[in-house]
Amino acid sequence: MVNTFENAKERVTQTPSLVIDEHTVRQNLSRLQTYADSHKIAIRPHTKTHKSQQLARMQLESGCRGLTVAKVGEAAVMSEVCDDILIAYPAIDLSRRTRIAELARNHTMRVALDSLQGIDSLAESATAAGSCVGVLVDVNVGMNRTGVSTAQEALALATAVARYEGPLRLDGIFFYPGHIWEPAQEQQAPLQEVDERLGEVIELWRSAGLQASIVSGGSTPTAYQSHWVSSQTEIRPGTHILNDMNTVRAGFCDLRDCGAAIVCTIVSTAVSGKAVIDAGSKTLTNDRNVTQPDSGFGHCLEYPAARITRLSEEHGELDLSDCANPPALGERVTIIPNHICPCVNLQTQMQFQTLDGSLTAMEIDTRGMTS
Known part of the structure; x- marks a missing residue:
């Protein structure tokens, strides 16, 4: 599929970054x-x-x-x-x-x-x-x-x-x-x-x-x-x-209907067969997919055969066993999370990709409001 977030992936100033299209x-x-x-x-x-x-x-x-x-x-x-x-x-x-x-x-x-x-x-x-x-x-x-x-x-x-x-x-x-x-x-x-x-x-x-x-x-x-x-x-x-991998894997929308993604950076490839992104449970949450709980903690657009198999607070581990061409250290990748609602709540700000492709910061106005 065409990566709607390809432009934003190279333009965000820091990762992980939530982008809304x-x-x-x-x-x-x-x-x-x-x-x-x-x-x-x-x-x-x-x-x-x-x-x-x-x-x-x-x-x-x-x-x-x-x-x-x-x-x-x-x-x-x-x-x-x-x-x-x-x-x-x-x-x-x-x-x-x-x-x-x-x-x-x-x-x-x-x-x-x-x-x-x-x-x-x-x-x-x-x-x-x-x-x-x-x-x-x-x-x-x-x-x-x-x-x-x-x-x-x-x-x-x-x-x-x-x-x-x-x-x-x-x-x-x-x-x-x-x-x-x-x-x-x-x-x-x-x-x-x-x-x-x-x-x-x-x-x-x-x-x-x-x-x-x-x-x-x-x-x-x-x-x-x-x-x-x-x-x-x-x-x-x-x-x-916004949609997410819950609605995609359940058949209620396509990947192209996902209006939110997390742009991440590959921060380690030291362990054979793995890559680590700078988005862990504090970014992607530990929510498993509703209809396919063993599918991993989200979907990587650039490497669809990779599976996000484990999250710690700041690390997301990608199993690359089925990837013919693994990602490189320092490369940016785009993750569609399983459940977008708590992912938004974990951010203080999101990047809004406007119709002309530019990025503007958008406040998450009700972040953390639990009462």
């Missing part, structure tokens, strides 16, 4: 927006992947409805570029819900919740702040991480939110089909199971006089099959803007 990013955004428009589904992308106001602006300009974040620190930063933000994470502790309630004074803030305690606590904070926070009831559709498991539990939570009219607003349903990693052509059945479960919740709410105006779900692996969940009104993919 504008052309690929814009193609990824346009493709998904075209799909979503054709199926009348809104996009509320999850910014945990890129953690950048500049990339968030590009998403909004491409047609996205609003933004999704995980933590309230991210919400505060992203509220500078967007007025409609969903926090896809339970707001239980006092600090988190107080900050959310304060942001809701001047912005549309929504939170996914799955407990009566969470609802009561958020209502208390919103009352104290004199604001109104939208609530999406989190329904477990198979990921088994958060969310209530029955329609009756979802109704109980929705009823509780509705009673707090004023500090809280019942906006709808939240779900995450993160357990679905089947090939795209095999996702119809599991997604229709999700749709049936959501339909049961929606019908029970309707019979109680409650409405789910928003049904928010989606993921990058299921993004282009979202129409199989007929009740869904918006999707929250994150990785799709």
Whole structure:
């Protein structure tokens, strides 16, 4: 394949360096927006992947409805570029819900919740702040991480939110089909199971006089099959803007759709059959590939037969057993990581390769915001 990062590889001043390619990013955004428009589904992308106001602006300009974040620190930063933000994470502790309630004074803030305690606590904070926070009831559709498991539990939570009219607003349903990693052509059945479960919740709410105006779900692996969940009104993919070896090896995109890469330097070839790059677990993370866990810790564009077999904090070891022409000491190579989201979070800055091929430094605005 053509190495989109070939120009950047020789121009970055230091390695390892995270490079984002504008052309690929814009193609990824346009493709998904075209799909979503054709199926009348809104996009509320999850910014945990890129953690950048500049990339968030590009998403909004491409047609996205609003933004999704995980933590309230991210919400505060992203509220500078967007007025409609969903926090896809339970707001239980006092600090988190107080900050959310304060942001809701001047912005549309929504939170996914799955407990009566969470609802009561958020209502208390919103009352104290004199604001109104939208609530999406989190329904477990198979990921088994958060969310209530029955329609009756979802109704109980929705009823509780509705009673707090004023500090809280019942906006709808939240779900995450993160357990679905089947090939795209095999996702119809599991997604229709999700749709049936959501339909049961929606019908029970309707019979109680409650409405789910928003049904928010989606993921990058299921993004282009979202129409199989007929009740869904918006999707929250994150990785799709940049992609990585998880989405490539699972068949959800091609290497040419990867808009982010780590430019590295070969710093040692002293051990026979090996090369060492200056990117270890503090750059590439120890995340194994979701569908091919034995494929290594990323993919080297210049030497596709090489496997990144072991990471220590600052060293990445490439097994060159299958390489006819091994890399040279001091050579720069380009790595597509397994999981781009934590890789971005490990950097303080990324290099943005613009459409004309120039590089500009881009801040990672919500780096390290874990609360």
